[in-house]
Amino acid sequence: MLQIVIPAYNEERRLPRTLRELRRHVTEHRGVLGRVEVLVVDNASTDRTAEVARAADTAALPVRVLRCARRGKGAAVRAGLLATDADLVCFMDADGATGLDAIEAAWRQMLLGADVVIGSRALAASETEARHCRTRSVGAAAYRRLAGRLVPGIADTQCGFKVFRGSVARQVARRLQTPGFSFDVELLVRLRAAGAHVQEIPVTWTDVPGSTFVPSRHGAGAFAELARIAWRCRALDRPAPVAVPAAAAIAGGH
């Protein structure tokens, strides 16, 4: 069974289409994926996020809604991963920005021995359609440089699509402390330190309007979280960087 965690904050507009597409995709790939279940993690949404999620609950794709008392994407993903019990778990964003073929691609990598497969918008074969403003692009480049020092060799730490062996996800989620958007970096630092085999795969990524990441509101916090992660994880061993083709690292991240 595959359990998919979707953190959702005020996603009444974007979530229904994502769940519809997911249901269609899962139905088409039932033979490979087997049973699939969605856990939507909502915290303090002020719109109808929980209602639209419950309305999408079907036999073809069961959808459960979890509440998370702590605010932030990181806190929500952590709560979602800890609520899983499947052998294969994943998290993805409510906006459906990552093409769903990544699920089968990730599954193939798991069969080849990966413990964790992370979507990347920064590999040569990634297809991305970025439409971020200039301020955000400059901020994203600086962020990538700093994040890259914490997890060398990973081209895109921030893509909202990551797949795990269930036991690995739950083990690392227990330790996660970053509540905001930088939690992916802490996750990757801890996975590295635990010796997990992390494989980055190219994804197709489409910018979906309505982002909950507002650079003026969340940008500074994301950088501050990186500093805290560096401090907290300073004692963890960092195994050798994974090999990523040099020409591949071109974009990605906040």
Ligand SMILES: Nc1nc2c(ncn2[C@@H]2O[C@H](COP(=O)(O)OP(=O)(O)OP(=O)(O)O)[C@@H](O)[C@H]2O)c(=O)[nH]1
């Ligand atoms: N539960 C919960 N989910 C959140 C919170 N903040 C963001 N999210 C979710 O995190 C996911 C990613 O957020 P997006 O709004 O797509 O932002 P992003 O992908 O980081 O940035 P873009 O590149 O602009 O899409 C979405 O599913 C959001 O609903 C939060 O505080 N709580």
Ligand SMILES: [Mg+2]
């Ligand atoms: Mg997004």
